Amino acid sequence: MVKNLTARDSDYSKWYNDIVQQADLAENSGVRGCMVIKPYGYAIWEKMQSVLDKMFKQTGHQNAYFPIFIPKSYFSKEASHVDGFAKECAVVTHYRLKNAEDGSGVEVDPTARLEEELIVRPTSETIIWDTYRKWIQSYRDLPILCNQWANVVRWEMRTRLFLRTAEFLWQEGHTAHATEQEAIEETKQILDVYADFAENFMAMPVEKGTKTEAERFAGAIETYCIEALMQDGKALQVGTSHFLGQNFAKAFDVKFATKEGKKDFVWATSWGVSTRLMGALIMTHSDDNGLVLPPKLAPFQVVIVPIYKGEEHLKQISKKVEIVQKALQAKGITVKYDDRDTHKPGWKFAEYELKGVPIRLAIGQRDLENGTIEVARRDTLEKETYQLTDIENKVEHLLQQIQDNLYRKALTRKEEKTYKADSFEEFKSLIETGGFVWAHWDGTSETEEKIKQQTKATIRCIPIEKEAELGKCVLSGKASNQRVLFAKSY
């Protein structure tokens, strides 16, 4: 393993790409904008899925599956949705290929044209609400709490692995409720689930809030979001939860008989997180030596590398390792033992450092004699020699320490890069520096747009729980009763 990583300081965006590719997380495919998620990257995604899926189920949600194609006409039914979503997307127009007459391969059969074009789903509100119409007659059929794990396609022009790809994987929740209040509570509950996951599993602090009208999901009444701060001072939107009001129910004519025997339109929410979380995870913790993974999401938490001369020696070490491995596994710790003879220990050390394995254990002749093992932490790069006695509890404790430390480091970095601006000059210079900037805003889309044009900063969110503070809009000087969060973003 010879690492050839760009340093963050020299080229942050190249550093990110280097890690994604060299740590075997993902790569570009032969199809424009579509990525291949490699086994190691996919194993992290599977960990995320598994935790989130449990959280969704614990809050009463069920999985289902809806078609990948959406008839073109469905998009026109919800006026604001069509503008937001039905534009840059993959359009299926034909359903057959035929052999080219000149023998050069296959070509589209012009006679096999679809009557109505199909859109590869960029998001599934329309097809799902078309389905819910059949599922909902009475208040007894509510709530419906569905989630689906799926691939979606948005024809992005400039793509970056995990952060913005034409095809990506995600989960999308779509719920139906009898009352406005219940739908709003659902929207908020999911925001809390997302924040809980981000902070306690990804070890990534987030800001919770609502989007401005300009940044809202197309078709939503209110969009809640969590925003994280990356190491380069840019914000990344990592999850959104939308209160959709009765918009989609009206567009797809989904009414229900209330307890009181009246007819009313159903209230809706939708919410999602995607493989973009992988980008957030990578950028939050990694360093110039490669990926750094929080133990709770690492495909394997511990790797053991033997340092040996000859087969007989390896056998002795392996016997010891087997005991350690079993003790760790009994604690629920995932362990890989790398006894390949095709690579040297130094190569392996570099490899697992690059891949962000939280703890590396190494065991050689002196360790055999002394009943010890070398323990290296990926987060601090510190090495220490441990007595083997009780190793499983020591490692378990250390994994928790690493998880906590990663969160604390990320939190400190976020706090250090979070500012308040009270004049536009100050605002511009802080935005230029990079980071979260709390500033007063007069609440108009015009001001928001002007600020964006002049500084490239957008309002990431309007905080939900922050206390009121009277002030003046950083640009217009008009009255404001709350600071909002600005940043440049991905």
Place this chain on the structure above:
Amino acid sequence: MVKNLTARDSDYSKWYNDIVQQADLAENSGVRGCMVIKPYGYAIWEKMQSVLDKMFKQTGHQNAYFPIFIPKSYFSKEASHVDGFAKECAVVTHYRLKNAEDGSGVEVDPTARLEEELIVRPTSETIIWDTYRKWIQSYRDLPILCNQWANVVRWEMRTRLFLRTAEFLWQEGHTAHATEQEAIEETKQILDVYADFAENFMAMPVEKGTKTEAERFAGAIETYCIEALMQDGKALQVGTSHFLGQNFAKAFDVKFATKEGKKDFVWATSWGVSTRLMGALIMTHSDDNGLVLPPKLAPFQVVIVPIYKGEEHLKQISKKVEIVQKALQAKGITVKYDDRDTHKPGWKFAEYELKGVPIRLAIGQRDLENGTIEVARRDTLEKETYQLTDIENKVEHLLQQIQDNLYRKALTRKEEKTYKADSFEEFKSLIETGGFVWAHWDGTSETEEKIKQQTKATIRCIPIEKEAELGKCVLSGKASNQRVLFAKSY
């Protein structure tokens, strides 16, 4: 719950559709040939996924994800693959919609035409082998043992829920090996995994064998398959495992440096099972009362229904139920307690019978007094009153009994419908009756085709382990040294 199920005898195919829809498994969507998998159906599929995924990982496989789109030209690279797969499929030709000028909605933007059309994957050999070229340089990079869980699209003209749909969910394994022998062993190993899953989890006996040249996967040297017999006497192909030789490596120029320092093409396999397994599961066990699920794949294995008058009474019963529920859950048994006051016990009984829940427990006043509980088995519809003492072990034992009984019943049915034919008259009449028919065949595609035209029967598989038996082809009278398995099929 008023059931309105067609009986198997009166219209088998309608019976199947009734179960799929009334048991809330799946339904047709607004998109031709694409189904919605409903939460209860999806929960069964998730159980299947979870078991299979574990089996794949235990045999050394890893998950990954490859793009949904395949450039049209990729299909032309493997000659036989293009004929088999690149024909009836969804073709993406454009990447943008625009507002229609007449204000009638959106329309395809003619200026946003793709230079090369993209095919929505019907199967992923081509895009994956295009990727493997970058992953494989030396024997040290082999084997690659990847699987992906994904959606695929084949533009089927006549579709049936789960059995044949335009979009379906599946897993597709794609492995790369240094030697022919290793690839063949992989192909067979997976066939064993599939058969193990079918028999020990789905409780569905299968025949293992290879396909004839005519029925082989497009691009394969050998296709191994498992075939199951449905209640109407038709065969259903439920899983296939392909030895692809060096065909895809040659088409995509994937070479590796051998241990000896030479260059050779890589050996390949691919294998898959799909949501068609759902159709197989439904048709294998269900009866005129609805779905019947083997306990190992039931979303919940036990349902508890309280029989009560008034709230106070329900409270007493619920207290007792809570103890039972906890004891069952401690055994790893999944339990649902249905204490809804919106439906009567009789309605609930019918509902869970229709949905195939393996065991229904009911508890009323007399049970409270006697320390008993009513136990109803879905497979036999038998009811019995149990003492509550040790209920968790009794239920656990009963679940195992149900699982075994379902397999035994299915096996008996298969054996009763499996015949040998030694003349063509006999053959035709047995095929007409329905079932598996073992007969001699001269090994030619011509005879195979003639038999198909005259009887609609196809060769389902050539057995792998059956002993040799000399005989004469049932149609041509030419010499044959082995019987092969014929049936009409889905």
